[in-house]
Amino acid sequence: MTPAPNAAGHLYGRAVRPSISPGLVRERRFGDRTRRGCDPVEVRAFLHLVADELTALRAELGSTRDENARLKQALRDWQSQQFEQSHRFGAGVAA
Template sequence: MLYLTGERLHPHHVRAATFDRRWRGIDPAQVYDYLSRVADEMDRLHRELITANTEAERIRQALRQWQARQHNSRPAGRPAGERR
């Protein structure tokens, strides 16, 4: 099986991929070594994506808290854009 249709490609799919043997084909060891490197890179990128998403969520929450503090600290009756 080369790939699963309708499903996202994950590192374990790359590592588990198998190919039909052909008489005049490429070196299977080279193919599987390369697929292992691709899967390792996918793992690394997935970890980086999780880290970036976690950091983005932390920043979003901090921004919401800051906005709430700013909104609550405005004097009553004064529009948001008006200065003293």
């Protein structure tokens, strides 16, 4: 029996990390005061770039999870098939 995934979709009791969404990154605001060397416009542009990258990485992670599930199922199917074949041939020899 496979353990149920936790809230983050992890199995086997892995630590759950808070999720940072692309929207959270895009909407992040800092105080009105500016620090020397930090242009607020550049900071906003960088946050949008990070959010876009996060969006792309999440999509890739989703595809990888789907492929992983497909491969695991294919392996289980193949293992079942091998088990059935070995028992079918083994039963014929023993009889």
